[in-house]
Amino acid sequence: MAVNFQALAEEFTKFYYAQFDSDRAQLGNLYRDHSMLTFETSQLQGAKNIIEKLVSLPFQKVAHRISTLDAQPSSPTVGSVIVMVTGELLVDEEQNPQRYSQVFHLVPEGGSYYVFNDIFRLNYS
């Protein structure tokens, strides 16, 4: 079966950010025990630690806006996908969005995908 990696990545990312922006405590089922998150200078491993980190971020309201999204298959055999997003983050009552870059490495499992790698950086100017 040919996989449309770009469409898959767009669907996943749309779902991920919608969940993040409404209730990020519920993202745990998208990570596994061996999943990794780099969030700015913090490095976490495992769904539990990753969600604790995401929930602890110091904002109440948050909205992600995608500027670019590019996807490539990351393996000749397994069906995994690398996604790079550049976008804007709006938090709380802040008027000026912060630009960010994020990578997801998605691995198929049981008809769905989980996040193996997640790297997030704000783009300081």
Place this chain on the structure above:
Amino acid sequence: MAVNFQALAEEFTKFYYAQFDSDRAQLGNLYRDHSMLTFETSQLQGAKNIIEKLVSLPFQKVAHRISTLDAQPSSPTVGSVIVMVTGELLVDEEQNPQRYSQVFHLVPEGGSYYVFNDIFRLNYS
């Protein structure tokens, strides 16, 4: 053998950009036939096509400056690495750098690494 993924990624990226900025026609041995490059909206596959694209970019002088570099192992078994770079690109006589984001997926082969995935985007503001 434990691999220091961050150090490996920094070493690779330093070498890659030094080669890119001095003579990007020589980057071909870092890609394979199944390697992929997304450069802005262009998608290329294979070392030959990728190098043709890089050489065709419309600047003579170019310098990459890394702002952030983060790496994670991308597989529990194979030793492959995902690297996300954010940085600044200075081309020709332009005084204002352009910000960019780039992902490399590095795969080990014969004691070295090649680029399986390469995604590059300028960060438009």
